[in-house]
Amino acid sequence: MQLLDGKKLTAEMKQEIASEVAAFKAAGGKTPHLAAILVGHDGGSETYVAGKVKACAEVGIKSTLVRFEEQVTEKELLLKIAAMNDDADIDGLIVQLPLPPHIAERHVIEAIDIRKDVDGFHPMNIGRMVIGIPSYLSATPAGILEILKRYNIPTAGKSCVVVGRSNIVGKPVSILLSRKGYPGDATVTLCHSRTVNLKDITRQADILIAAMGKPEFIRADMVKEGAVVIDVGITRMKSEVTKSGWKLIGDVKFDEVAPHCSYITPVPGGVGLLTVVALLKNTLLSAKKTIYP
Amino acid sequence: MQLLDGKKLTAEMKQEIASEVAAFKAAGGKTPHLAAILVGHDGGSETYVAGKVKACAEVGIKSTLVRFEEQVTEKELLLKIAAMNDDADIDGLIVQLPLPPHIAERHVIEAIDIRKDVDGFHPMNIGRMVIGIPSYLSATPAGILEILKRYNIPTAGKSCVVVGRSNIVGKPVSILLSRKGYPGDATVTLCHSRTVNLKDITRQADILIAAMGKPEFIRADMVKEGAVVIDVGITRMKSEVTKSGWKLIGDVKFDEVAPHCSYITPVPGGVGLLTVVALLKNTLLSAKKTIYP
Numbered sequence: 207m208q209l210l211d212g213k214k215l216t217a218e219m220k221q222e223i224a225s226e227v228a229a230f231k232a233a234g235g236k237t238p239h240l241a242a243i244l245v246g247h248d249g250g251s252e253t254y255v256a257g258k259v260k261a262c263a264e265v266g267i268k269s270t271l272v273r274f275e276e277q278v279t280e281k282e283l284l285l286k287i288a289a290m291n292d293d294a295d296i297d298g299l300i301v302q303l304p305l306p307p308h309i310a311e312r313h314v315i316e317a318i319d320i321r322k323d324v325d326g327f328h329p330m331n332i333g334r335m336v337i338g339i340p341s342y343l344s345a346t347p348a349g350i351l352e353i354l355k356r357y358n359i360p361t362a363g364k365s366c367v368v369v370g371r372s373n374i375v376g377k378p379v380s381i382l383l384s385r386k387g388y389p390g391d392a393t394v395t396l397c398h399s400r401t402v403n404l405k406d407i408t409r410q411a412d413i414l415i416a417a418m419g420k421p422e423f424i425r426a427d428m429v430k431e432g433a434v435v436i437d438v439g440i441t442r443m444k445s446e447v448t449k450s451g452w453k454l455i456g457d458v459k460f461d462e463v464a465p466h467c468s469y470i471t472p473v474p475g476g477v478g479l480l481t482v483v484a485l486l487k488n489t490l491l492s493a494k495k496t497i498y499p
Numbered sequence: 500m501q502l503l504d505g506k507k508l509t510a511e512m513k514q515e516i517a518s519e520v521a522a523f524k525a526a527g528g529k530t531p532h533l534a535a536i537l538v539g540h541d542g543g544s545e546t547y548v549a550g551k552v553k554a555c556a557e558v559g560i561k562s563t564l565v566r567f568e569e570q571v572t573e574k575e576l577l578l579k580i581a582a583m584n585d586d587a588d589i590d591g592l593i594v595q596l597p598l599p600p601h602i603a604e605r606h607v608i609e610a611i612d613i614r615k616d617v618d619g620f621h622p623m624n625i626g627r628m629v630i631g632i633p634s635y636l637s638a639t640p641a642g643i644l645e646i647l648k649r650y651n652i653p654t655a656g657k658s659c660v661v662v663g664r665s666n667i668v669g670k671p672v673s674i675l676l677s678r679k680g681y682p683g684d685a686t687v688t689l690c691h692s693r694t695v696n697l698k699d700i701t702r703q704a705d706i707l708i709a710a711m712g713k714p715e716f717i718r719a720d721m722v723k724e725g726a727v728v729i730d731v732g733i734t735r736m737k738s739e740v741t742k743s744g745w746k747l748i749g750d751v752k753f754d755e756v757a758p759h760c761s762y763i764t765p766v767p768g769g770v771g772l773l774t775v776v777a778l779l780k781n782t783l784l785s786a787k788k789t790i791y792p
Contacts, residue, residue, distance in 0.1 A: 312632060329626030336674075337626050337666045339605060363695040371632045371677055381629075381674070384664055384689045392699065395688040396677045402656040407686065498703075 207464055210353050210436070210471040212479040219352070219483045224265040227490060231266070238493035239268040240298040240324065240485070241290055245283070245309070246276035250442075251302045258300075261482045267489055270296070280309045284317050291319040298324035298489035321498040324488035327374070331357040336381055340497045342488045347378040349480030350415065350436055354389040357469060359434055362391035367411035369457075372419035375438055376464040379415060403429070416457035426466055432472070435463060435470040438477050454478075501759055503646050503764040505772040512645070512776045517558040518692045520783060523560070531786035532561040533591040533617065533778070534583055538576070539569035540601070543735075551593075554775045561780055563589070577610050584612040591617035591782035614791040617781035620667070629674055633790045635781045640671040642773030643679045643708065643729055647682040650762060652706070652727055655684035660704035662750075663711035664691040668731050671707060697721070697722070709750035717751040719759055728756060728763040730768050747771075 227238060240262050244255050255271060264280075272290075272343035274283065283301075290299050299322040301314050315323075320330045326344035334341035343351075354361060366383050370376040376396060384394040394415065397404055399418075408414055408428040416424045418439035429435060439457025456473030464470050471477055491497055516687075520531060533555050537548050548564060555562035565583075567576065568608055575578060576594075583592050592615040594607050597720055613623045619637035627634035636644075647654060659676050661670040668687060677687040685706065690697055701721040709717045710731035720763075732750025740746075749766030757763050785791055 224577075329630060330623045331626065332629050333622030333624065333626030335620060336629060336670055339622070341622075363693050365695075373698065377629055377674065380689075381670065384670075384691065386664075391691075391693040393688065393690055393694040395686065396673075398684075399685055400684040401657050401686040402658075424567070499707075 207467050208357075208469050210357055210469050212349075212353070212471060212476040215353065215356055216483055217300060217379060218356075219480070220261070220265055220486070223483070223486050223490060227266040230490070230494060231263045233298070236295070236297075236493055237266070237268045238297050238489045239270065239295055239437065240300070240489045241270040241272065241293075241296045243272045243274065243283070243290075243299075243301045244288065245274045245278055245302070245305055248304075251304075255302050258308055258482055258485060261486055262489075265486055267486060274323075277307050278309075280313060283309060283314060287314065287317045290425060291317075291322060296322060297324055297492040298485070300325045300485070307361055322492060324485055324492055326488065332378065335378065338385055342491070342497060343382070343484065344482040345440060345481035346375045346383055346417075346477060348484035348487075349437070349477050350379050351389050353383060353471065353477065354434075359389070359469060361389045361413065364392045365410055366392040366394045366411040366413040366415065367408050368394060368403075368415045368417065369397045369404070369424070370407065370416070370438070371396055373415065375417040376415075379417070382411075418457055420457055421455040422457070422459040424463060426459070426462040429463050429466050431466050432468045435465070435467045436477060437471050437473050440473060440478050500760050501650075501762050502742060503650055503762050503769060505642075505646070505764060505769040508649055509772045509776055511649075512773070513554070513558055513779070516776070516779050516783060517745075520559040523783070523787060529590075529786055530559070530561045531590050532563065532567065532588055532784045533593070533782045534563040534586075534589045535564045536576070536579065536583075536592075537573055538567045538595070538598055541716060543599075544597075546639065548595050551775055551778060554720065554779055555782075558779055559787040560779060570780070571602075571604060574649045574668050576602060576607060580607065580610045580662045584615065586612075588741070589615060589787040591615055591778070593618045593778070601770050615785060617778055617785060619781065625671065628671065631678055631786040632649060635784070636675070636777065637667055637671060638774035638777040639710075640675055640733060641777035641780075643672050643731070644675060644682050645773055645777070646764065646770065647706075647727075651710050652762060654682045654706065657705040658683045658688045658703055659685040659706040659708065660690060660701050661687060661708045661710065662690045662694075662697070662701065663709070663731070664689055665710065668710040669708075672710070676706075686770065711750055713748070713750055714748040719752070722756050722759050724759050725761045726759070727761045729770060730766050733766060733771050 287497045327341040330340040375392040380394045380396045383392045413434045415436045421441040437456040445453035454474045619635035624634040661673045671685045673689045676685045706727045708729045714734040730749040730751040734748045738746040749765045
């Protein structure tokens, strides 16, 4: 069993992006600029956004954080997005989710200029991904592809089972892995809460992607001997043994499943870490006008 | 074995749409208007477009056919599309594919106003379909859903195997059938040319959708006893017994497979017929501003 080391990959990729950013600037390019909007003071969101701002600094990408109080109206938020769409210095624009219930996430996502949608949540970028033309891939699917690529894990003709049909993980990764090319060309089965005989299906998977957000749901008897297991689940649970009082639990019961795998991602230290890297990469692509000229 | 009768459904649905169009007009609504652009004189395209124009007339939808010679430039075509986007009387705008090789289909499709994209080929409509918000569904996937619905075929928890990963059939129908709700909630496996042991996979399907365009590829030994088989393939082959000198062949070897099915679509007379109906329905939805207010 080999560990798919998100920490090592993240460090490698950040270094690569930093070099690319430096080379782009040295050749007369602008400093890539990521702008994030944060509404309210949710603890999780604060942590995520702080991580993104820090990662930008590490690779030479400029970042701006715009804060709104919880009470901001949808209209005010949309006006700010429109202004930031028009700001030529901003290459990437993201709005940290979730938003307060009085604001429709869909309106906010569709308001972002597709050329700055480095989260890849805009339907236009999703649609382009589906039909196989260049687009911003969202962070988690991009991170999964990157892990497979960097560990040279073959995917063509492999049976890939994705458990969980969320818009931001399960659906896009199932589409990406069934596309032509590498990583792709897999025979993908998308499972979810209505799937019957789930265990019979997951046991046939050469590559199993767990993305349903149910802590330790995937047990040893659900996994084929020698499978590649990618654990996307991150559930924060109370813990008496950690300093913070919390620990992160994946969708896979790691200790039990790992001995049966050829490769497996740990949680924490796996896919989650790579998501910020995807954002940095998209912001650089935007500054370079690679996807949308 | 019961035949999924595309001819009967098409007649039923046209009648329903005609009533809806009449009611909409009686309530002061405008006459829905479908505009089609046809480039060149390809025999197949001429036939398809003529069928669409005729179907419009049958249900009280106005249609306009704009013709260009094969030599039209991409720029001229895009200018015409822009003008038709601005024409408030036009509710649906389609460009018959394929286009001559000097014109990029992608540019043409993305030039159509998403609110008039009744073919559902624009990435924005595909992306919205993926994330489950209202959009124009393209004709063949919509036709397949309609057949399942009208014959009350259960899909929740069923194993559905889609063979063929085209942008206009395989990919969208696999996404639609794995979505929440009915018809959907199926466990969908998307197979293609790189799939290994295809027969083992198709034999597990409760619902088998053949959409690879290989005449009579699906044989009896690839189908589970009692399966529902939807044949999307339409290949035109020379024939000495038909008047026209041609016959249409599906992806399923019908005579051999049918006795093993609970339900099966014939070719011709199956899914193909329903595609025009989807277009009429979308044009009416556009006139009513149902999807995009």
